[in-house]
Amino acid sequence: PxxxxxxxxxKGPGHRQRVCGNRADAPHYPYHQKESRGRTIEKKYRIxxxxxxxxxxxxxxxxxxxxxxxxRQGALGGFVQSEDNLSQEESCWxxxxxxxxxxxxxxxxxxxxxxxxIRGNALVSGSAVIRNHSLVEDHAIITAGVVEAESRIxxxxxxxxxxxxxxxxxxxxxxxxxxxSGNVRxxxxxxxxxxxxxxxxxxxxxxxxx
Numbered sequence: 163p164x165x166x167x168x169x170x171x172x173k174g175p176g177h178r179q180r181v182c183g184n185r186a187d188a189p190h191y192p193y194h195q196k197e198s199r200g201r202t203i204e205k206k207y208r209i210x211x212x213x214x215x216x217x218x219x220x221x222x223x224x225x226x227x228x229x230x231x232x233x234r235q236g237a238l239g240g241f242v243q244s245e246d247n248l249s250q251e252e253s254c255w256x257x258x259x260x261x262x263x264x265x266x267x268x269x270x271x272x273x274x275x276x277x278x279x280i281r282g283n284a285l286v287s288g289s290a291v292i293r294n295h296s297l298v299e300d301h302a303i304i305t306a307g308v309v310e311a312e313s314r315i316x317x318x319x320x321x322x323x324x325x326x327x328x329x330x331x332x333x334x335x336x337x338x339x340x341x342x343s344g345n346v347r348x349x350x351x352x353x354x355x356x357x358x359x360x361x362x363x364x365x366x367x368x369x370x371x372x
Contacts, residue, residue: 171217171220171263171264171279205226206225206251207229207239207248208224209222209242209245210224210238214241214261219243220263222238222240223241223256224239225237225238229255230255233253240258240262240274241256241260241261241263242256243263246265248262248267249267249269252269252270253271254269254273259277260277260292261278262279263280266285266299267285267287268286270287270289271289272288272289272291272304273293275292275293276293278296278298279298280292282299282301282302284315288322289305289307289323290305291309292308292310294312296309296310296311296314297313297315298316299315301318302318302320302321303320303321304320307330308331309321310332310334310335311334311335313333313348319338320340320341320342321333321338321341321343324345325343326363327344329345329362330344331343331346331347331348333347334348334349334350336348336352337351338354339353339355339358340354340360341361342360344364345362345365350371350372352370
């Protein structure tokens, strides 16, 4: 399948491991506020001392306040490498055993579920949902849609909603290096290679299969 079975994550010299206020053994994160674009925001999560069993430089997050109806104060989330991986603003969240690591960023209202992995310099934002055992890596950008099963989004991939219909792609067990927007559905090992683009400005479904 095109997805990831055992991600090889790098710690990277440029990362600052911000675990519980730079103390991996500390029980509480001492700072609940953060500067953002010249203003102070209330932090929505802290990085705990619960390390990933295979990647000990990754740690679970914990909600400091109610974020969504499904994420209440005190709830544990998935794993990050540093606070740079998950925005403290809006409602984006990492669930279950999902991982966001290296220079990857999750922002907006995006959701990362199950055992999905976001790594490299990838950006997942907007209303995007990544779940199951999917992998988003390299310089991929996803701002809308659903990526599920064992899909892999790599290279300079770009996935977003249509500016006309507001429909967004749904990618299941497929590989994407190119660009997708609108009501595009990828199934059964479909591949969108570098340089390929499928933009659907209509409400009708454009289905791509292997």
